[in-house]
Amino acid sequence: MNDKFEKLIDRLSQKIRLSANPVPGFIVGLSGTDSIVTFILLYEALKRYNREDRLYGIHYVNEYRKKPSWFEKDIIPWLAETYPNTRLEVHTPLGGNFDQQRWADLHLRALNEIVVNGFGEKKLKLFDPGQNYWVSGCMNATEKALGNYSILSNSVSIQPIQTIYKGEILDICVEHNVPEIAIEMSQIPDCFCGREEIAAHNVRLIDEIITYKLDPSKYDPELLAEVYAYVQETKRANDFKNRTPFNV
Secondary structure, three states, X not given: OOHHHHHHHHHHHHHHHHOOOOOXXXXXXXXXXXXXXXXXXXXXXXXXXXXXXXXXXXXXXOOOOOOOOHHHHHHHHHHHHHOOOOEEEEEOOOOOOOHHHHHHHHHHHHHEEEEEOOOOOEEEEEOOOOXXXXXXXXXXXXXXXXXXXXXXXXXXXXXXXXXOOHHHHHHHHHXXXXXXXXXXXXXXXXXXXXXXXXXXXXXXXXXXXHOOOOOHHHOOHHHHHHHHHHHHXXXXXXXXXXXXXXXX
């Protein structure tokens, strides 16, 4: 196993054991490679205490989709088979499949079971003490450095992969035999999740720039200039997130 990832599992498992506030379990939104690696990390840490049943993953979809999403079709079954005893579900968040609605739904389900009565009405039933979940984020180190995350995505109880860069995320996926489609989709531009074309096509180059490990001789000068400009502009545009919430 990747040594850095193994050490991260060790640290997380120790935090679970030593936490002043008992850790009841984790709930995580599932959508791509970052969330898959987060799910694997949480699973491995909980498994050390035979508590992998306290991991709850949700993939959010559009209510009127004509066919299953690639994640719903290929990744959810793989996760269920590879990481047994976990809770995996597919839902449409109230209000539509938007960032703010997904995070609201996760926080709701972290504290409540949603039950349907005989009339088809959905009701909230508060979990018994210790049966709730901590909401986990999926922000990687590259997103953190660039500020490429939503404010709501940082309103969580834990950010377990904030020290892992995007290129490392892809390596961990390969090592854990994550279906190839997830790795392919992570390197395709996606306006829905805010992944621009230049970022999707230059994952490792961006990591080298922000970690100061770049060897300029390996790259075309025009590409370097373009990616450098992207990194600088993205950091500038997102810098306000380091200062929020604003104090008056």
